[in-house]
Amino acid sequence: MMQEIEQLGPWFHNLHLPNGEQTAPNHRLGDFPAFKWRELEHAIPADLTGWEVLDIGCNAGFYSIELAKRGANVLGIDVDPHYLRQAAWAAKQFGLEDRIELKQMQVYDVARLDRKFDLIWYMGVLYHLRYPLLSLDILSQKLRKMMVFQTLSMPGTEVAEAPEDFDLNDRQRMLETGWPKMAFIEKKMAGDITNWWAPNHAAIEAMMRSCGLRVIQRPGHEVYLLELDEELQKQQQWNQSEYLSATGQDWTEAVKEKVGDKNQYMVSGDNGKQ
Ligand SMILES: C[S@@+](CC[C@H](N)C(=O)[O-])C[C@H]1O[C@@H](n2cnc3c(N)ncnc32)[C@H](O)[C@@H]1O
Numbered sequence: 001m002m003q004e005i006e007q008l009g010p011w012f013h014n015l016h017l018p019n020g021e022q023t024a025p026n027h028r029l030g031d032f033p034a035f036k037w038r039e040l041e042h043a044i045p046a047d048l049t050g051w052e053v054l055d056i057g058c059n060a061g062f063y064s065i066e067l068a069k070r071g072a073n074v075l076g077i078d079v080d081p082h083y084l085r086q087a088a089w090a091a092k093q094f095g096l097e098d099r100i101e102l103k104q105m106q107v108y109d110v111a112r113l114d115r116k117f118d119l120i121w122y123m124g125v126l127y128h129l130r131y132p133l134l135s136l137d138i139l140s141q142k143l144r145k146m147m148v149f150q151t152l153s154m155p156g157t158e159v160a161e162a163p164e165d166f167d168l169n170d171r172q173r174m175l176e177t178g179w180p181k182m183a184f185i186e187k188k189m190a191g192d193i194t195n196w197w198a199p200n201h202a203a204i205e206a207m208m209r210s211c212g213l214r215v216i217q218r219p220g221h222e223v224y225l226l227e228l229d230e231e232l233q234k235q236q237q238w239n240q241s242e243y244l245s246a247t248g249q250d251w252t253e254a255v256k257e258k259v260g261d262k263n264q265y266m267v268s269g270d271n272g273k274q
Contacts, residue, residue: 001017001019001021002021004089005021005023008023008085008086008089009023009024010024011023011024011060011086012024012032012059012060012083013032013033013059013060013061013062013086014027014031014032014033014034014062015060015061015062015065015090016034017090017093017094018093018094019093023060023086023090033062033063034062036123036150036220036223037062037063037066039219039220039221039223040148040219040220040223040225041066042219043148043217043219043225044067044070044119044148045070046070047070047071048067048070048071048072048119049070049071049072050071051067051071051072051073051118051119051145052072052073052075052115052116052117052118052119052144053067053072053073053074053075053117053118053119053120053121054074054075054077054110054117054119054120054121054142055067055074055075055076055077055121056077056107056110056120056121056122056123056125056139057077057078057079057107057122057123057124057125057128058076058077058078058083058084058087058102058121059078059083059086059087059124060083060086060087060090061076061086061087061090061091061100061102063121063123064076064087064091064100064102064121065090065091065094065096065100067119067121068091068094068096068099068100069094069096072099072119073099073101074099074100074101075101075102075103075117076100076101076102076103077102077103077104077105077106077107077109077110078102078104078105079104079105079106081104084102084103084104087100087102088102107125107129107135107138107139108131108134108135108138108247110138110139110142111138111141111142111243111247111248111249112247112248112249113142115142116142116143116144117142117143117144118144118145118146119145119146119147119148120139120142120143120146120147120148121147121148122135122139122147122148122149122150123148123149123150123223124150124151126149126151126197126199127151127152127195127196127197127198127199128194128195128196129196129197130196131246132182132196132197132199132207133207134246134247136207136208136211136213137211137243138243138247139211140211140212140213140228141243143213143228144228145227145228146225146226146227147213147224147225147226147227148223148224148225148226149204149208149223149224149225149226150222150223150224151198151199151204151222152189152195152197152198152222153198153199153200153201153204153222154181154182154183154198154199154200154201155200156177156200156201157201158177158178158201158202159178159201159202159205160173160176160177160178160179160202162180162206178202179202180199180200180202180203180205180206180207181199181200181202181203182197182198182199182200182203183197183198183199183200184196184197185197185198204224208224208226209232210236210237211236212228212229212232212233212236213226213227213228213229213232214226214227214228214229214232239258240254240257240258241254241255241257241258
């Protein structure tokens with residue numbers, strides 16, 4: 001067993017295997033991600049029987065395994081085949097291979113999955129993306145109940161009230177502490193060139209709202225529990241054609257809805273007369 005663990009390494013998840021062995025006992029973050037799981041496990045229903053779960057960036061499958069243990073059917077996706085090999089092996093060690101399906105996919109590919117999920121597990125991935133808001137738009141379209149989200153973030157928890165509208169010259173307010181902001185990391189953070197973005201708390205809440213999601217709990221540092229909110233969804237300034245284009249789908253019909261009326265207005269309305 002020890003030999004298999006070594007062959008499959010290096011490991012980012014320290015899994016506690018049923019025989020007592022661990023995959024990364026000397027992890028630089030400590031007993032990771034078990035200590036994170038302990039912060040939030042009570043916020044998740046104990047019985048997930050019948051739940052369809054999507055674990056994005058599943059890595060070696062720590063969370064997929066914990067959720068499958070609670071009865072869920074899990075689809076774990078990751079871009080990296082090295083981690084997917086670990087996850088497949090680990091699922092077998094726990095006898096959960098029938099509950100955990102694994103696929104090599106990008107988060108953006110979820111847009112073309114013809115199914116929805118009761119729970120989307122979205123931890124430790126957003127800040128690694130070049131297109132973070134696109135990923136949230138995609139996931140909000142595929143969610144039925146609940147999302148668990150975690151990201152690297154900027155310090156602070158202040159939240160300024162979002163104005164309905166504001167003046168073009170009133171830019172100072174965007175420098176207020178509680179204004180939604182996302183810091184861009186051009187080079188590296190902690191030696192990692194894939195750390196691109198760090199939103200502040202206000203930006204996390206605001207981006208989620210604009211995707212129709214409401215924060216219902218913050219069970220741990222940088223961890224958010226979210227639910228779909230019908231009222232927020234109704235208010236969404238949704239641009240279907242842009243979404244379809246960004247996800248590689250045919251958008252030509254959808255764009256008519258956006259520009260059709262305006263073009264008519266420009267021909268026959270005030271603009272046309274000038
Ligand atoms: C920091 S690890 C987080 C792992 C796990 N979700 C957790 O919270 O412990 C990021 C994981 O996301 C995967 N990943 C990175 N970019 C991705 C993408 N575009 N789509 C899906 N997975 C991605 C990486 O291969 C890696 O396994």
